[in-house]
Amino acid sequence: MSRRPHAIIIGGGHNGLTCAAYLARAGKRVLVLEAADRLGGAAVTRDFAPGFSVSGCAHLLHQLPRAISDELGLARHGLTFAAEKMPTILLSPEGTHISLSAAGSTGLSNADATAYRAFMTRMRRFAAHLRPMLDMAPPRLGTGAWADTSGLLRLAWQVRSLGRTDMRELLRIIGMNVYDLAEEHFDSRQLQAAVAFDAVLGTNFGPRAPGTVLTLLYRLAAENGNGATATAQPRGGMGAVSDALAAAARAAGAEIRTGVRVKHVLVRGDRAAGVVLADGTTIESASVISNADPRTTFLHLLGPQHLDTGFVRRVDHFRQRGLAAKLHLALSAPPPFRDLDAASSRGRLIIAPTLDYIESAFNASKYGAFSEAPAMEIVLPTASDPGLAPSGQHVLSAIVQYAPYTHTDGWASARPKFLDRIIDALESYAPGLRSKIVAAELLAPPDIETEFGISGGHWHHGELAFDQFFMVRPVPGATQYESPVADFFLCGAGAHPGGGVMGVAGRNAARQVLKKAA
């Protein structure tokens, strides 16, 4: 880039790339600097055993809005899907699986099937009304500015426009725990657990924790607008999403460099003026946007010397430790799940037989231990996309809950034991699986932290909870993608509306940067 860029984006994760693409399309000179040798952050495809590759962190695409993929032309830039509208299969050890999909459900009693349909219709309606919250820079409180007041009014109207009955129901449940909500609605213990599992996936909560209905609604709101693909598996793994975003950004004129580590942000006259690289090079720019998590961004890239103590204290207290592990298995044959038909094996498989199973799994994590009987979201990527493994061989990818960031024995000794427990748990659903394993990889939160550069290893860059949500995310003083330092912005999952491969934080941030530049 010959001329000084308008914006340097630190981090080429999917939000950084999305932000770059939108800024470049608006005519800004954008330079993306990624420390790793590959782009995509937590949306990547990478080898984990010779000949086997897998989506290294996130493994399903269900929250990327249609609007973003259309506006950036991701299909044109090479994004295709190996599986779309993937059903959710609630595995049972006996092989009497329950299948849930947009088309309907199988394996449920009539009463539960009806209740589930009604429940999801209502929850999706709530989600649709909450969705506009995700696509806006959250209004600020107490400023008296019209933009903020109107934002709050819009929010109030979104809730009020549900009508009296639904509004009351939303306000009744929004602070509740998902355990009670699921028990209220369904008889099937597996269905109760499946609903709760989605609510606690990727969080630091068990189903009994207050605020878990909020996380469920958040997940559904984020899925709202995902277009026709619903839950999908990109061909070539999640890295394909990042590749398409990078291609879109480059096509719009953004420059993207990998293997370039930013040491710190250059601050001049209390404004961000560029970055200083690990090799000492300084690159100046009119603004700097961080795709990194809030702790890394403020405490390391910017540095407390440029910030006030109260603000640093809030960042320091921002809860951003992950509680989910990621399992990758290379298999010599298809995983022998009992009575799983071909269509189901291309779905999203859930191991969470009862609410108490999840809650018990969670309990261990509170005391620095992994779950003896973990809950899991499993994908068999090679069932739809055989190219990810050598011919005839397979890959199993699973998000495993719960794994505390700090294990009392240390992860070096706990990791093989946890892997053993997980395979035991899988064996009861897929007898003989162990003998098919060619290679195994288990990423505990500290491993996720190291590999993806996410401080704490939380895939949302920080817990999504009432006190770290919406207009106070990540912390007061850094909302609306801005920071206490002028010309320094956030575009990562630590900002509203959080993570999941969604790109909305990146797009919202780009809008905010453009608004400020205007």
Added chain:
Amino acid sequence: MNNVLERPPHYKQPLLTTPFHDRARAASVVDQFVPWAGYTTVDVYTTVEQEYFAIRNACSVYDLTPMVKYRITGPDAENYLNRLVTRDVRRIKLGRVAYSVWCNDDGHLIDDGTIFRPSATEFLLCTAERQLDWLLDSAVGFDVSVTEITETIAALSLQGPTSCSVLKAMGATGVEKLRPFDMRRFTTADGIELTISRTGFTGDLGYELWMAPDDAIPLWDRLMRAGASRGIRPIGSQALNMARIEAGFVMPNIDFVSPESVVRIGSGRSPYELGLEWLVDLEKGHFNGRRALVAEKKRGAVRRLVGLDIEGNKPAEKSLLYADRRCRREVGAISSALWSPTCKRNIALALIDAPYFSLGAEVWAEIYLCRELQWERRVARAKVVPKPFFAPERRKVTPAWDR
């Protein structure tokens, strides 16, 4: 000596005693003690008037030990303090002391205090209130260590026109050469080592003496002997408070409250509002509250702490202030007030709304007097006047008076 376990449990001894306590107890005539920062300290030894005049006309000794002291060391000590306080710490030379304030993110005063720089990598911060939590939270990202050392240092404040000569008589040779805010190590004639700084809270010639707790009693005795012919007298907090009002110094929890301990929004006060803008260096780089202070400076002050000269001789303690004699428009309140025996003026420190705080402006103070349970209300004319009210030349002349 710092071992908490050696002490009786806190419920048996809720207030600690300073190393000078035995002497203070013996000198106390009216047995009037008050708690201060967890210690029992003398409020009045004999009479406030007698003690006050020792400050202004002779020499006073005040036990300063409860002042909270922090040692800040490490490679980032200077950067850390520079980010913490409003002044440019880099400009404090070795062997110097600086008065400063520090603010929260909103630019509101947390506390004021003195920063001592005994060596290149070490600072001592001396404050009125405990705030280790704020100091430690401020240390995130800095290679520093912050330790509270209150109990490891005993301190006395020696203030008044004869203070220098008392110190010389005690053997602190060359003490008269200390300029205001200088500090130096001295050894007394009988071998007690101590640090003397030319600092104080009275606006007068005076020194603060810092020593090991074990040396406290011998030093006290030495000082009293040296000062016997120079009118030395131990004083309590009340007399000191009179002197500090005359000197125009603000007092935490009286003239401002720490925003870290208030619940009402808007209770915080900025250095600008407290008339301490001379302590704020907006050009030195970032420090806590800087952005808020830049914005405030741009907006202009909405209120300000000023000195008042009030008609009559009735101290206007905690009086409300009005723009008009009929007390219809409230424009502020008095936080500290005093009939000044030295100035022979009825003075006060008051926080007044714009535009009534400009020099020479007139406001009206509503004073309530209780005479044998009969309440009387006076409305007295008050004029905004420059601070300090009392600033004798001797406070800064070097070499110091030694008569």
